[in-house]
Amino acid sequence: MMNFNLFTVFVSLCMIFCGLWSFISYNKHLLNSLLSLEFMMLGIFWLLSVSMSMVGSEIYIGLFFLTLAVCEGALGLSLLVLIVRSHGNDYFKSFNILEC
Incomplete structure (x- = not known):
């Protein structure tokens, strides 16, 4: 039992x-950033x-914790949709911080 717990801790x-x-x-x-x-x-x-x-x-x-992770995922996906609609892609190099 102890080896299984150590293995799962190591894997996580x-x-x-x-x-x-x-x-x-x-x-x-x-x-890619959101998936990681x-x-x-x-x-x-x-x-x-x-x-x-x-x-x-x-x-x-x-x-x-799962509730907070789901909220984080939903917020990330909504930002992804917003960025793709406004910029046309999700490349980080195409973003301009001063652009609205």
Whole structure:
């Protein structure tokens, strides 16, 4: 049982760091950045679930975290749609900060 918990903690930490690496290195498109953020959220949720099951406490904090992750994803997708409608693409190089 202990080896399985250590394995799942290791896998979830690898998921978080792979998501962070892809967020830092593949930042050409906005959609790639949003997908890497969601992958990091999935890894954090898995780590939170495993740690809560080890302690034996309630899982309501995990449901609250999932609610916040879904809200973050919906906000990111709405910004993506807004940017694609206004600029025509989701390349970061085509954005101008001074442009409205």
